[in-house]
Amino acid sequence: xxxxxxxxxxxxxxxxxxxxxxxxxxxxxxxxxxxxxxxxxxxxxxxxxxxxxxxxxxxxxxxxxxxxxxxxxxxxxxxxxxxxxxxxxxxxxxxxxxxxxxxxxxxxxxxxxxxxxxxxxxxxxxxxxxxxxxxxxxxxxxxxxxxxxxxxxxxxxxxxxxxxxxxxxxxxxxxxxxxxxxxxxxxxxxxxxxxxxxxxxxxxxxxxxx
Amino acid sequence: xxxxxxxxxxxxxxxxxxxxxxxxxxxxxxxxxxxxxxxxxxxxxxxxxxxxxxxxxxxxxxxxxxxxxxxxxxxxxxxxxxxxxxxxxxxxxxxxxxxxxxxxxxxxxxxxxxxxxxxxxxxxxxxxxxxxxxxxxxxxxxxxxxxxxxxxxxxxxxxxxxxxxxxxxx
Numbered sequence: 001x002x003x004x005x006x007x008x009x010x011x012x013x014x015x016x017x018x019x020x021x022x023x024x025x026x027x028x029x030x031x032x033x034x035x036x037x038x039x040x041x042x043x044x045x046x047x048x049x050x051x052x053x054x055x056x057x058x059x060x061x062x063x064x065x066x067x068x069x070x071x072x073x074x075x076x077x078x079x080x081x082x083x084x085x086x087x088x089x090x091x092x093x094x095x096x097x098x099x100x101x102x103x104x105x106x107x108x109x110x111x112x113x114x115x116x117x118x119x120x121x122x123x124x125x126x127x128x129x130x131x132x133x134x135x136x137x138x139x140x141x142x143x144x145x146x147x148x149x150x151x152x153x154x155x156x157x158x159x160x161x162x163x164x165x166x167x168x169x170x171x172x173x174x175x176x177x178x179x180x181x182x183x184x185x186x187x188x189x190x191x192x193x194x195x196x197x198x199x200x201x202x203x204x205x206x207x208x209x210x
Numbered sequence: 211x212x213x214x215x216x217x218x219x220x221x222x223x224x225x226x227x228x229x230x231x232x233x234x235x236x237x238x239x240x241x242x243x244x245x246x247x248x249x250x251x252x253x254x255x256x257x258x259x260x261x262x263x264x265x266x267x268x269x270x271x272x273x274x275x276x277x278x279x280x281x282x283x284x285x286x287x288x289x290x291x292x293x294x295x296x297x298x299x300x301x302x303x304x305x306x307x308x309x310x311x312x313x314x315x316x317x318x319x320x321x322x323x324x325x326x327x328x329x330x331x332x333x334x335x336x337x338x339x340x341x342x343x344x345x346x347x348x349x350x351x352x353x354x355x356x357x358x359x360x361x362x363x364x365x366x367x368x369x370x371x372x373x374x375x376x377x378x379x380x
Contacts, residue, residue, distance in 0.1 A: 008223055015248050024252050062214040071256050073214035
């Protein structure tokens with residue numbers, strides 16, 4: 001026996017709105033199709049808290065959100081409208097320097113990793129790339145290249161916090177939550193939109209393999 | 211519960227909708243009861259013990275919400291005959307045509323259960339549609355296990371005469 005999905009979908013929409021009004025929608029989630037595969041987006045009342053790639057396993061990511069933020073996780077697309085609009089525009093090739101108009105909840109990053117990701121968001125603009133070493137040099141631990149690599153590889157807000165712009169010094173993409181192919185796709189997207197690769201100073205430069 | 215609430219909605223949303231549809235009749239009242247059930251469940255979710263029977267817990271909340279919806283309808287002076295027993299409303303939900311054995315649609319079954327007398331309706335909805343064992347249905351509705359078992363049997367007999375056959379829950 002099944003109930004027509006349309007009835008249930010409509011009721012689920014209503015539930016999401018009621019939970020939002022009720023103040024019990026601790027973690028809203030939705031999925032979004034993208035050129036790098038389906039994405040899971042999650043937001044608290046404070047802002048977008050997590051973006052996940054399909055390879056991470058959406059169930060596992062929801063489990064992690066339930067454990068680290070709140071088990072009140074509910075499919076509620078409306079709260080994620082600003083993030084979905086930003087991502088759609090980004091994938092359409094619009095040059096978006098930062099997560100303009102999208103509130104972020106940074107609670108899943110702390111300590112040195114948070115410092116690295118903050119630096120990345122301000123110092124590596126759209127279309128640019130920096131090496132792990134170059135990014136480390138801009139932090140309070142200028143030699144912590146491996147820790148920078150870990151910070152980028154565990155970024156809870158990929159795309160919105162652009163860890164895909166950090167590459168290895170030999171020009172290969174390096175670790176990425178969405179996989180190396182996704183990283184290449186994003187770098188090509190940004191450089192295509194700009195007409196060529198640029199370095200961290202915003203100058204057009206050739207970097208093999210990116 | 212440490213698990214994401216979303217998983218409970220996915221696993222049990224359709225079942226709870228069938229149950230409230232059977233108890234209240236498919237329509238706006240059942241949808242109100244469904245929404246209220248899952249909103250209450252979302253509030254309480256973090257405090258629910260890990261080993262709780264989620265389906266039984268949701269149906270228990272749904273039963274309380276169905277009672278509330280019937281009471282609210284009574285206050286508005288609408289179709290209710292006798293509050294506060296859930297489902298005791300006179301909404302004319304069409305029973306399926308006699309002898310139509312060809313295709314048992316889930317909605318036909320929900321509508322047919324909704325058209326049963328109140329005690330049969332509850333016993334069938336909570337046992338056959340919600341999957342609760344008879345003793346749990348008895349606790350939920352404040353009756354004896356023997357009484358709800360008899361009501362369920364009478365209800366199922368009536369449904370079979372109408373050409374519908376709710377399966378015994380596993």
